[in-house]
Amino acid sequence: MITPQITSASSVDRRRTDEFQRWLLGATVVAAGAELLILRVFTRTAIHIPGFADLRTIYVPISEAGRSAYYVAVVLLTVTLVLMIEDLHRGRAIAARAGAAGIALFLFVAVIARLGAVDALALDGATLAAVLLLAPWALGGFHGRSRVPAVLLVAAFVLAGIGASEQALAGSGWTLGHDTWVALGGEVLALGAAVAAPLLVGPIRNRSALAWGVVVGATTYAGLLANASTVKILMLWNFGLAGYLPSVLYGLAAGAATYTIVALRAAGQRTLALGMALVFIGGIGLHSTYQTGLVLAGFAVLGAAEGSDRAGSQPAVIGGA
C-alpha cells in the first residue's frame, strides 16, 4: 500500500512508501477486481443464461469464490484505510491532515452506521464531507493536463454524494428536486474523467494497453447494443452510472479507463495505476461503505502517486517524518 507522508508542503518528493503496504494495496485491487467481476457482474448476469438451472453446479462454487473475494477485499481495504489515516496524519501539510480527518470520519461513521447507531443521512453526509476533506490532497499531486481527469473524478464523486444525501433527505420528507441533474451531472463528469484519463499517460505508445482498451471498450459497447437493459442496470449497480448518455460514450470511457490503467502500469507508474483502479472499481454510486472506501483509498493514493512513482520501483522514504 502507499502510505503518503508529507515532510514539507513544497517538497516535490514528499511521500514515502512502504514495500509491504504497496503489496497490500495491490492485493486490495486484485481482491476487489475479482469481487467486481465474479460477484457484482457474473452472479447478476448468469441468471439470464438460458437453461441456467442446469449450470448450478458450476455457478455455486464460482459465486462462493466471489463472495470470499469480497470478504478478503473488505479486510484488506479496512487495514489499508487505517494505515492511510496514520500516514496522512503524520504529514505536516494541511491537505494531508485534512485527508486523514476525512478518511477517519468516514471509517468511524461507516462502523457506527453498520452497528445501527446512525442513519443513512448521517452516513451519506459523512461520505460527502470525507471526499471534500480528501480532495485537496488527491488533487495536489497533479499538474497541468494530468489534473483534468483527477478533478473530474473528484467532482463526479462529490455530485454523487450530494445526490445520495438528497435521497436520504427525501426519506425525511425533504425533497430538493435536484436528483435528476445531480445524477446526470455526476454521470457526465465520471465519463469525462474516464475519457480524459489517458492524459495521465501522455502520447499513446503502448500497443498492449491499447489492445486491452479496445477489447474492453468494444465489449462494453457491444453489450449495450445487444442487451441494454441488463448492461445499464449492471452499470448502475456497480458504478452508479444510469446509462443516460449515448452507448458509444460508455464504450469509449471503459476503453480509455482500461487503457490508462494498463499503460500506467507498463510505464512504471504502478501507484497511479492502482489509485485509478481503486476509484474505477468503487464507482460513483455510493452503493456501500465498501465501494465508497475503495474510492476514498483511491483518492488518497492519487495524492501520493506522483512522488512515489517518480521514485521508481524502489520505494522511497523521504525525510524524517
Add this chain to the structure above:
Amino acid sequence: MNEPRSLPRGRKIAVLAVMALAAFTLRIANANPAQSQSTTLTAWRVDRDPGLDPLAGVWKDVPPIEVPLTAQQGVYPLGGGTVATVRTQAVHYQGRLYLRVEWADGSHDVTTDQVTSFADATAVEFPSETSSSVPAVCMGQAGGGVNIWQWRADRQADQAALNAGDEPVVDYYPSRSDLWFPARAVGNPYAAVTGNPVQNLAAQSFGTIGPTREQPVTGRAAYEDGRWHVVYSRSFSSAGADQPAFAVGDDTDIAFAVWDGSNGDRDGQKQVSQFVQMEFSNDTATPGWGWLPIAIAFALFIPILVLMVRGGSRSP
C-alpha cells in the same frame, strides 16, 4: 534518506494469516462489515404473527425505508408523478413474508364504476428467481421474468361490498350461477370473486403480463390520515417457476409502483421505483448479537494488523 520500510518475512506471513482469519471469520459468520449506502429493504424475523392488519402494532418496531418514485416514462400510457416516495417495511414469521407498503394519497379512490374513474393501487415486483439478478425493471425480459403482486383498492372495496351483502354494481341477478356471470365462467381473473384484493402476476417483457395459475399472495389495506397502508403476505415457498422462493439469508431485488386513481393513473400511467435490494435476515429488528463478529473483527483483528505492520516496519 532512510532505507525503505519493509516487514520481515515471518511477520509478513503472520499478517497475511491474521487477515485471512479475519476474512474467514466474517465469511463463516456471514457478517458483512460494510453498510449499504443504497436502499436496502431488510425482512426482519418477528416472533409473533403480524397478520394482514396494516395497522398492527408489530410494524411500529420495524424500521422503514423510503423508496423514491418517478413517473413512468418508458412506455405508453406515460404519466404519474403525484406520489414521490413509498415507505416500506418487511418481516417474516415462520416461513412467511409480510411486506408493508405505505404512501401519502389525499384522495381515497376505491371505485371504478365509471369509465373515467380509476382506483388507487400499488404493486411490488420481484425477479422470478430469488437472487440479486437484473431483469429489466419494466416487466422483465425473456429469460429474466418478474413476479408482480398487485393490490387494488377497488378489488378490496368490491369484496367488502359483497361481504356486506351488497352487489357492487347490479342489485339483482336471478341466479348466482356462472350462467349469469359469463366473464367469470370463462375464467376472466378480473371477474373472479376470490376474496383477495391482491393479484399474483408474472411477466417476461411488455405485453406478456398475466395472472399466474396459483394465487398464493394475500393482502389487506387500510386508509388512515391521508395515507394508504397495504400489507402483502406470501409463503417463502414458490408456487411456480415464474415466482421466487425465499429463504433466510437470501438477497433479492424488489421494485414498487403506485397508482393514484384521482390522477387518472391506470396501466402504465403510474409512479415506479428502480429495483432496490432486499435481504432476508435471521435477526429481529431490535439489535441482537449479529453485530458481534463485526465488532470483534474491528476491535481485535484490525488493530492487531496495524500494530504488526507498524511494529515491524521501522528500519534501523
